[in-house]
Amino acid sequence: MESISPPIGVKFVASSVKEPSCTIGFSGSVPPRLRNFDRICKSNRVFTETKSPAIDFSDPDWKTKYQKDFERRFDIPHLTDVFEHLVPIPSTFCLRSRTPASEDFADGYPSDEKWHGYINNNDKVLLKTIHYSSPTSAGAECIDPSCTWVEQWVHRAGPREKIYFKPEEVKAAIVTCGGLCPGLNDVIRQIVITLEIYGVKDIIGIPFGYRGFYDEGRHEMPLSRKVIQNIHLAGGSLLGVSRGGPDVSDIVNNMEERGINMLFVLGGNGTHAGANAIHNECRKRRMRVAVVGVPKTIDNDILLMDKTFGFDTAVEEAQRAINSAYIEAHSAFRGIGIVKLMGRSSGFIAMHASLASGQVDVCLIPEVPFYLHGPHGVLNHLKCLLESKGSAVVCLAEGAGQNLLEKTNATDPSGNIILGDIGVHIQLETKKYFKEIGFPADVKYIDPTYMIRACRANAADGILCAVLGQNAVHGAFAGYSGITVGTCNTHYVYLPIPEVISYPKQVDLNSRMWHRCLTSTGQPDFV
Ligand SMILES: Nc1ncnc2c1ncn2[C@@H]1O[C@H](COP(=O)(O)OP(=O)(O)O)[C@@H](O)[C@H]1O
Ligand SMILES: O=P(O)(O)OC[C@H]1O[C@](O)(COP(=O)(O)O)[C@@H](O)[C@@H]1O
Numbered sequence: 232m233e234s235i236s237p238p239i240g241v242k243f244v245a246s247s248v249k250e251p252s253c254t255i256g257f258s259g260s261v262p263p264r265l266r267n268f269d270r271i272c273k274s275n276r277v278f279t280e281t282k283s284p285a286i287d288f289s290d291p292d293w294k295t296k297y298q299k300d301f302e303r304r305f306d307i308p309h310l311t312d313v314f315e316h317l318v319p320i321p322s323t324f325c326l327r328s329r330t331p332a333s334e335d336f337a338d339g340y341p342s343d344e345k346w347h348g349y350i351n352n353n354d355k356v357l358l359k360t361i362h363y364s365s366p367t368s369a370g371a372e373c374i375d376p377s378c379t380w381v382e383q384w385v386h387r388a389g390p391r392e393k394i395y396f397k398p399e400e401v402k403a404a405i406v407t408c409g410g411l412c413p414g415l416n417d418v419i420r421q422i423v424i425t426l427e428i429y430g431v432k433d434i435i436g437i438p439f440g441y442r443g444f445y446d447e448g449r450h451e452m453p454l455s456r457k458v459i460q461n462i463h464l465a466g467g468s469l470l471g472v473s474r475g476g477p478d479v480s481d482i483v484n485n486m487e488e489r490g491i492n493m494l495f496v497l498g499g500n501g502t503h504a505g506a507n508a509i510h511n512e513c514r515k516r517r518m519r520v521a522v523v524g525v526p527k528t529i530d531n532d533i534l535l536m537d538k539t540f541g542f543d544t545a546v547e548e549a550q551r552a553i554n555s556a557y558i559e560a561h562s563a564f565r566g567i568g569i570v571k572l573m574g575r576s577s578g579f580i581a582m583h584a585s586l587a588s589g590q591v592d593v594c595l596i597p598e599v600p601f602y603l604h605g606p607h608g609v610l611n612h613l614k615c616l617l618e619s620k621g622s623a624v625v626c627l628a629e630g631a632g633q634n635l636l637e638k639t640n641a642t643d644p645s646g647n648i649i650l651g652d653i654g655v656h657i658q659l660e661t662k663k664y665f666k667e668i669g670f671p672a673d674v675k676y677i678d679p680t681y682m683i684r685a686c687r688a689n690a691a692d693g694i695l696c697a698v699l700g701q702n703a704v705h706g707a708f709a710g711y712s713g714i715t716v717g718t719c720n721t722h723y724v725y726l727p728i729p730e731v732i733s734y735p736k737q738v739d740l741n742s743r744m745w746h747r748c749l750t751s752t753g754q755p756d757f758v
């Protein structure tokens with residue numbers, strides 16, 4: 232059946248292109264549709280038509296069809312899709328006090344029949360909670376021209392009453408891929424703790440990302456509560472991370488050799504593309520394996536989720552850099568402080584950090600094109616700020632203004648385009664500009680990116696990591712595979728991997744949050 236769905240989370244814009252409902256193979260670069268900032272940026276309103284209508288709104292049943300199609304897309308893969316006759320057993324996850332690590336199950340599995348802590352498989356979470364009365368409502372996301380209320384439900388995460396793995400038969404592996412992110416150790420820790428509560432004793436860490444499935448001499452790391460007890464007190468990843476690595480069939484060969492039947496994959500878009508490919512390969516080989524992702528992206532660029540772990544910490548930690556830039560700028564005669572934050576294709580960290588600080592005058596993100604020079608350029612605005620208030624602070628995301636830099640086609644081992652350093656460029660251009668116009672300014676540049684990324688998770692992220700890690704284990708024991716965990720409207724959910732990685736989530740320029748950021752900075756358009 233052909234999908235009738237428009238891309239989730241993307242507004243109907245006048246010239247929107249139908250998005251494939253499932254694009255695997257994303258590897259860091261921004262799809263052309265999203266690179267076309269102009270179209271999105273310049274329209275400050277939502278269009279209710281599409282040039283390539285995927286849905287026939289004259290069909291009286293369009294809504295039912297849409298909802299059915301949505302349900303199909305967001306159905307989460309289960310081991311019984313392939314192994315029809317698998318018989319589940321009652322969950323060994325109950326909160327009755329016992330000592331699972333030292334327990335064997337000779338006398339049967341522990342159970343707690345009176346406990347009502349399980350999630351029903353049919354429990355669902357509403358993905359979109361606002362009923363926009365009109366497409367012109369601020370931030371409206373509409374399916375049809377009348378902005379009809381259409382329900383979109385996704386699966387609720389958590390422990391199930393029946394499980395599809397016997398704990399003593401589980402060999403669970405955890406791997407952390409891509410760049411670092413605050414909270415990786417917290418998630419590893421919670422996965423191990425929760426596995427042990429189910430009664431799993433064979434838990435290993437794969438060193439240095441997907442490479443650890445391949446490189447000779449890299450030994451798996453046995454994990455237990457004892458090993459992971461305090462790892463969350465430090466940033467980084469106990470297991471190490473890496474970009475690039477072996478192809479999927481080598482990874483699955485290695486999993487077969489090691490007897491891994493539960494794989495927990497912590498990573499971003501690229502890692503999840505890999506996890507989904509591993510899941511598909513396992514299915515193809517009829518391996519009874521659960522592959523579950525935990526989205527790790529400091530940039531917060533995974534679709535559909537309220538936020539990903541590490542993001543909150545990054546925003547909080549960025550305050551120190553912004554405040555330093557402010558103090559430097561404010562204390563200098565005509566001071567300008569420039570802070571570069573992470574955000575390869577999405578400006579969420581810069582936007583939130585700017586809003587939180589209240590000290591930023593100009594926020595530059597990848598989604599918004601800008602000129603440096605000319606009457607409407609950033610530099611002229613900085614001059615106005617120096618004249619009016621004596622100092623200025625600029626906060627920018629690393630992916631902003633890439634069109635101003637010379638292009639290289641260089642990529643990292645994962646295939647992500649290596650960006651030019653926009654922070655250094657703006658610093659140099661700013662110094663040059665003020666020198667040339669004979670209006671001396673004191674420019675200070677701060678790049679705290681790797682200092683931020685190496686931090687340990689803050690309290691909010693610590694909680695998020697705990698719940699995500701626990702839910703990942705519940706999902707695997709429940710027999711799901713090819714899924715990832717997340718939060719939607721503050722509820723915890725399971726989502727099929729392809730739906731969250733078809734392109735990176737970006738700041739919506741029609742969103743209330745971006746408008747709030749602009750209100751706070753008071754910056755004009757720089758085009
Ligand atoms: N399309 C893909 N299919 C399979 N594996 C991928 C794909 N894209 C990236 N990977 C692998 O995922 C890992 C992490 O990818 P990367 O883009 O560096 O980080 P992130 O997961 O944070 O986006 C790397 O080992 C990379 O080889
Ligand atoms: O220098 P590295 O390790 O390639 O990491 C830089 C990248 O890490 C990020 O913070 C997040 O990247 P991932 O989500 O792919 O790990 C990007 O914003 C940034 O471009």
Ligand SMILES: [Mg+2]
Binds near residue numbers: 647
């Ligand atoms: Mg990535």
